[in-house]
Amino acid sequence: MDLSSLPDFALPLLAAVLAGGLVGFEREWRGRAAGFRTHILVCLASALLMEAAVSQGAWRFDILPGAQIVSDPARMAHGVLTGIGFLCAGVIFRAGFSIHGLTTAASLWITAAIGLLLGAGLFALAAAGTVLTVMVLLILRLVSRRLPQKAVVDAEIVWRRDAAGAEAAVEAVVTDLDRRWRNDRFELIDGGESVRRTLRLKAGDGAALKALAARLRTVEGVTGYRLDPRDD
Template sequence: MWLPLVSSLLTGMLIGLDRELQGKPAGLRTHTLVCFAATLLTLAAAHQAQWAVNLIPGTQVVSDPTRMAHGILTGIGFLGAGVIFREGSSVHGLTTAASLWIAAALGVVYGVGMFGVALVGTVATLVVLIALRLLYAVLPRSSGLRLTITVNEGAGLDAGAVRRLLRSHGLRDQPLSQAFDSRSRTIQFTTSTYSRNTIDCDRLAEALRAHPAVVSYTMLLIEDTGATAMPERDG
């Protein structure tokens, strides 16, 4: 009875320690409690017939531990949703939410006594969280850019010229939308593009400011680690 509880505590601590070291909102204590609680509830469900008979003598109880497992994992979904948040165009907390879910799942597996499966699951989880993060750090990283350019009509900067300008800065060809303002006689180009290398936003901004046809521009740099808003130029 004590072995699954102690094992789930250690597993939750290992997973939570990784999240804690990464400065995530759900860290050591949260993952430890989630894994431990899942094991505790699974053990209670597995011995439901025993404690139910003690409470109500003579009662015949049909136990279905899978219902408890389903309830645990559903409840963790709400907890995971609490650590997911959006900042600009980036979504953060998905990995932490997934680690909470796997911590609960491992707690259930410990609770039903499948220690071999739980051990493999723990090792696999740590490999994904630690080893793959190290691999991710050395892989080529792409950067995205959301760009809006407003130009004067007939000033020599049409859709083709905008595409050539973006290609000259290492950006890929992507669909380019256009909106015409008849009052100001300006055209607004909007696109979401990306580059396999780091985008030099300063160089691109300098080129846009130097072009006589450009009235204003707004760019939002979207990288793997988050989003950085670039200042809007209006002139």
């Protein structure tokens, strides 16, 4: 392998940059932690490593007399997809009882797979995977917005322990929004002076959350709240 071989590797690498950019566009647009550059680098790195694996016969090492080189590019693919798991874990985080970043982690994982396909020369399969991934991230999201649905909301509400009737009033407000809400956790905080309760409920839209927040502010004894809609 020498400089004369570079033109043969240029197309898979350029295709990896394009595919990674297309997948990363939606994440960048959504303001996620892994955007354009991260997806491009993941796809490019995967393509580079796979190209190196399929060109193992051109590696610089001494071959024993009579020995034959049997390459197994699938082992490189396994290694890349295993290693990308550590990067994916870095974009998944927990806020209260909500898990965020799963879609971004999945997009990184499939971007690595697309890069491996490009490095192996499977351009048609890689192109199909890129198009389908972009459709899932962009088009299906637009479709889901038009469907009637309710977002899961993690609500954290704090009230003074000595506030008579605060707990019942909070439950009444939450029940008006979602009759099937459920408890997650009870806590005593501020040295036992306040109660913090975490609930899980469903809300139709932003207006419903605003109405819930406005009603919680009117409850005597409530000192704080946090309404955390799940959005991946």
